[in-house]
Amino acid sequence: DIQMTQSPSSLSASVGDRVTITCRASQSxxxxxxxxxxxxxxxxKLLIYGASRLQSGVPSRFSGSGSGTDFTLTISSLQPxxxxxxxxxxxxxxxxxxxxxTKVEI
Amino acid sequence: xxxxxxxxxxxxxxxxxxxxxxxxxxxxxSSNGAxxxxxxxxxxxxxxxxxxxxxxxxWYNDYAVSVKSRITINPDTSKNQFSLQLNSVxxxxxxxxxxxxxxxxxxxxxxxxxxIWGQGTMVTVS
Numbered sequence: 001d002i003q004m005t006q007s008p009s010s011l012s013a014s015v016g017d018r019v020t021i022t023c024r025a026s027q028s029x030x031x032x033x034x035x036x037x038x039x040x041x042x043x044x045k046l047l048i049y050g051a052s053r054l055q056s057g058v059p060s061r062f063s064g065s066g067s068g069t070d071f072t073l074t075i076s077s078l079q080p081x082x083x084x085x086x087x088x089x090x091x092x093x094x095x096x097x098x099x100x101x102t103k104v105e106i
Numbered sequence: 107x108x109x110x111x112x113x114x115x116x117x118x119x120x121x122x123x124x125x126x127x128x129x130x131x132x133x134x135x136s137s138n139g140a141x142x143x144x145x146x147x148x149x150x151x152x153x154x155x156x157x158x159x160x161x162x163x164x165w166y167n168d169y170a171v172s173v174k175s176r177i178t179i180n181p182d183t184s185k186n187q188f189s190l191q192l193n194s195v196x197x198x199x200x201x202x203x204x205x206x207x208x209x210x211x212x213x214x215x216x217x218x219x220x221x222i223w224g225q226g227t228m229v230t231v232s
Contacts, residue, residue, distance in 0.1 A: 034219040043204055043223035044153070049211060055221065087153060092216050095170050098153035 006099035019075040021102045023088035028068045032092035035073045037084045108133040110224035124192040128205030135181045136161045141208040144190045148201035195231045202226045
């Protein structure tokens with residue numbers, strides 16, 4: 001199985017900050033990388049698919065980049081509703097696998 | 107807007123069978139452009155994909171190796187839903203279970219994400 005490693009595991013930030021989360025795959029996944037966010041007690045929600053494509057309805061302050069093994073999720077100006085846990089997930093090879101998550105805290 | 111509604115018990119005894127159902131609205135379990143998945147989440151294992159069912163002129167199933175001997179995912183076209191059965195459960199199967207839809211955004215089976223999720227069901231094995 002492809003291992004997905006996120007860094008950092010958690011971070012503290014303030015409203016208005018620029019936040020960057022990285023995700024590394026154990027082998028090349030070209031651009032088959034998706035990002036989700038999850039609030040406590042809720043299901044994950046898709047933010048970005050195909051490494052950089054914004055899911056419908058997701059604010060433009062979210063962006064994704066990368067290819068091969070290294071990927072980045074950027075929040076350009078953190079908003080109060082963005083405090084959550086973020087996960088990457090690869091769809092290049094079965095089984096689909098997720099990173100361990102990055103918790104964004106105040 | 108596609109929606110998924112989960113149902114099923116939240117408590118299962120060890121060695122028994124965990125059974126959950128996911129009802130689909132505004133889409134079809136027989137859609138050629140979608141797959142229907144079960145995913146679970148626990149503090150020890152994180153997010154873990156368990157398996158899927160999908161229709162491409164006939165029905166297919168894929169399962170995670172970790173549960174392959176114990177899992178069955180079945181579509182129900184008459185009710186437009188799909189189900190999860192996990193046999194011989196142990197306390198290690200305690201988790202929040204989600205159903206999720208994958209709709210393909212490009213050609214090839216890799217061009218998929220989990221774009222719609224059910225609300226989740228906390229299942230305790232005890």
